[in-house]
Structure formats: structure tokens, C-alpha cells
Amino acid sequence: MLNHLKAWRERGWAVIDANEYAHTWQRFGGSVATHPLVVEQLAELAQIPVRYLGWRQGGELVAAVPTWGRHLALSKDVLKRHGKKGLFDLGNAELILPAAVDAAAPLRHAGRYLSELNHGRFEGLKPQAEQLAMARPHEDLSKKFRYNQRRELRLLEEAGGVVRPITDFSGAEIAAMYCDLFQRRWSFPATGAARMDEVVERLRELLIGSVLFLEDKPIAIQLIYRVESPEWISVEYVNGGVDPETKAFSPGSVLSFLNTQAAWEDANARGKALRFSFGRADREYKDRWCNPVPVYQA
Template sequence: MLDLLRFRRERGWEPCDAGTYADAWAQFGGSVATHPQVVERLAAFAGIPVRYLAWVENGQLQAAIATWGRHLALSKDVLKKQGKRGLFDLGNAELILPLAPGAQVALRHRARYLSELMAPGITTLQAQPEGLALAREPEQYSKKFRYNQRREQRLLEEAGGLIRPMLSLTASEQASVYSELFQRRWGFAATGQEHLAEVFDLLREFMTGSLIYLNDQPVAIQILYRVEAPRWISLEYINGGVDPQQRDFSPGSVLSFVNTQDAWAEARALGKPLRYSFGRADREYKDRWCHRVACYQT
């Protein structure tokens, strides 16, 4: 019965190796949560083998996916089922699969937050009630908004605030700062707190952005992962933490401004669109920074 179910689910797909999947991603693009090394490293960390599948037509590779059983790889549902809930946190990441332009494929594995970019090429998509929040381009903010953000940044720096690159910290230091500021902001522990240093080390080459210190103490941090695809930049804002005692200086808002501005500047220097995802469009603060876009599920 299980073999029959898998046969139906994989109809049109054929097993391939990790190298073929990586070739498809390098050729067609993808997002943070589908990047070959992100998949390989986190799957190995979780101890859950990946089954790679390719869609081939007339001898030409059209698409590839990485799977955990009936789900796409790195699924929260699979982690939960295997008693590894919260082992690592990718938020509600936008899923962009390696898919050739003009291709038509049927995806029957379970997935959520599939990108609007997938709509023309995947025939089995269903609209998802929740949308995704993607950061607006800098010019889409009002002049008053941009003025206020620059003013807040200036006041913070005049009070002794310092903006530092995330990669100036070791993975252990990042984990310690993030754990502390997340707990202060939200009142509970960050997802996968006991494994943060290991995960941050595994994904260090993808980590980007800055954090803020005030009087030599960290006051705001955001976990951002970035990958460069052939035709766009994918950046995921996973989560963050801030010291609520410093709200007079709005360090969280300043950090969002700095990180988004820097990411847009870098993407434009490369001549590529930026898909800077804040995850699910479920909080009012995201509407300040983002516009809502459709996403899909299977």
C-alpha cells in the first residue's frame, strides 16, 4: 500500500541524486529553504534522509524537489512526527522550487507557503488563505517614514548605539545574544534554543544582516538567511529579539530599516530582484515594512 501511494505521489517524477538537484537549483533558482546546502545540512542535522526527485521531459531536466516522505524536505510536520519539533527554525519560509521557465509539473507532496513564482508552472497548487509578507522597495515607503527611520537611527547612534555585522560574532555568540533578546522580547524561549549555535554554524555562510549594541550591550538582533539564485535574491527574516527596556530608541525598527536598506542596495548592485520575506503576513508591524503577496499549498 505504501509503495502504491508513493507511486501515485511521484507520478511524473523519477529518483535522482543530490548533484542533479543542485544542478537544477543552480540553473533554475530557488529560495533559502530549498537551497541544496541548506537542505543537505539541516536534513543531516535532523538525521532524516532526503529523497531527491527530478521531472524530465524529452531528456531535459525541468524541475527537481527534495522530499521527506510525502512532504518536501525540512517540513515542520515531519520534524514533529519524528519527535524533533523545533530542532531548527526556518520560520514560514517562502518556497521557490527549482523549476524551468515554461515547465508544467504536478506536485503532489505536501507543502505550504509555495511562492507566487510557482503558480505558472505547478498544476496542482491551491491558494493558501494566509499570504506572505515581502519587504517593499525603499522608494515605496513614504518620505516621512524614511525621514523618521533615519532620525531614529541617528538618535540611537548619538546615544552610543553601534551597528555591527552579524558575522562579526561567532555562532556561539550569535546564539547567546539571540536567545537572551528573544526571551526578553517575547517572554519564552526561541525555537530550537538548545541547538542554535550548531544551526547557526551550519548555516553561517548564508547568514546576513546586522545587530545593534547600545553602550556595549546587544539590544536588537534579527536572524536573516540569504541565497543568490540566477534571477533573484532570496532572503528570509526568520525571527528576532529586542531589549524592551530600550524601546525609547526603537532599536528593532532601526535594525529593520538598516537590514532592508542594505539588502536592497546589495541586490540592486547585482542587478537582481530581491525577495525579502518576513514570512507569514500575520502581524501588524509587518505591514509597515511589507506588502502582502499570494502564496500556495499542495
């Protein structure tokens, strides 16, 4: 019965290797959670093999998907079934699967938070009740809001605050700062804390952003991953941590301002669209930074 269902899901698709998947992604683009490095590294960490499938038209590979059984790879449901719930954290990541604009490949593997960019590339998408929060360009933020962010940054710097690029630090240092500040902010451990240093080290080349320091101690950090497609840049803000004792300086807000501004400047310099996702549109603070966008499920 299981083999019959698998044959039904995969009809018209053919097994491809990781290199073919990577080539398809580089050609057509995708998002952080479908990036070849992210899929490979996190699947290896989970010790769950990925089955890559390709869709061809006229002998040409026009779409590809990474799968775990009947789900798309890195599925939280599959991790839970394998007793590995919370092994790593990508938040509720936007899924853009690599495909030609008009591929119309049938998507029969389960997945959530599928981007609207998948329309036309895949068939079988159904509207999802939740939405994702996508960062607005800074020029769309009110002048007063932008002024306040710059003022808070200036006050922090005048008090001795320092902004340092996250690339200054090792994977272990980033993981330690993040887990400590997350625990302080929320009073419970970050998802994936037990293996955070390994996850960060595996994906470190994709990390972007800054870390805020005050009196030589980290006070705010965000885990943000960035990947570049031919036409757009996909950025996934997974989560962050702040020292609640420094809330008078609004370090979390200051860091969001700096990190989104840098991402927009990077995208504009490259002449590409930016998809900077704050995850699910479920918190009031995200309304200040983002526009809600529809997502789909398969």
C-alpha cells in the first residue's frame, strides 16, 4: 500500500541526485529552507536521507523538490515522527521551490508556508489560513518611526554600545550568545538549543546581520539566514534574543532596524527583489516592520 501511494505521489517525477537539485535551484531560485546547503546539512544532522525528485519537460529539468517520505524535506512533522522534534529551528520558513516560471509541476508532497511565487511553477497549492510577515522597504516605514530607530541607536552608542557584524564570531560563539540571550528574554530555552552550535556552524556562511554589545557584553542578536537567487534574495529571520535588563535602549528594535536596512541596501545594490521573512504574521511588533503576505500548503 505504501509503495502504491509513493508511486502515485511521484508519477511523472524522476529521482535525481543532490547535484542536479543544486543546479536546478541555482538556475531557478528558491528560499533559505529549500537551499541545497540548508537541506543537505540539516538532513545530515537529523540523519534522515533526502530523496530528490525532478520534473522534466522535453527532456529538460524544469522543477525539483527535496522530500522526506510524503513530506517536503526538513518537515517538522517528520522530525517529530523520528523523535527529533526541535532538533533545529528555521521558524515558519517561507518555502520557494526551484522551478521554471511556467513549469506547472504537480506538487503532491505535503508542505506548508509555500510562497505565492510557487504559483505557475507548481500545481496543487491550497490557500493556508496563516500569513507570513514580509519586511517592508524602509522608505515605506513612517518618517517618525525611522527617526525613533536612529535616535535609539544613537542613545545606545552614546552609552557605549557597539555594533559588530555577526561574521566576527565563530559558530560556537554565535550559538552561545543566542541561546543565552534567548533564555534571558523568554525564560525558556531556544528551539534546538542542545545542538545550536552545530547547526550554526553548518549554516554559518549564510548568516547575516549584527550583534549589539554594551559594556563588552552581547545584549541583542538575531539568527538571520540569507540566500541569493537569480531574481531575488531570500532572507529568513528565525528568532532573536535580547538582554531584558537593557530594554530601555530597545536593542531588539534597533537591531531589526539595522539588519533590515542592510538587507535592503544589499538587495537594491544587486538590483534584486528582497523577501525578508519574519515568519508567521502572528505578533503585533511584526506589523510595524512587515506586510502580511498569503501562503499556501500542499
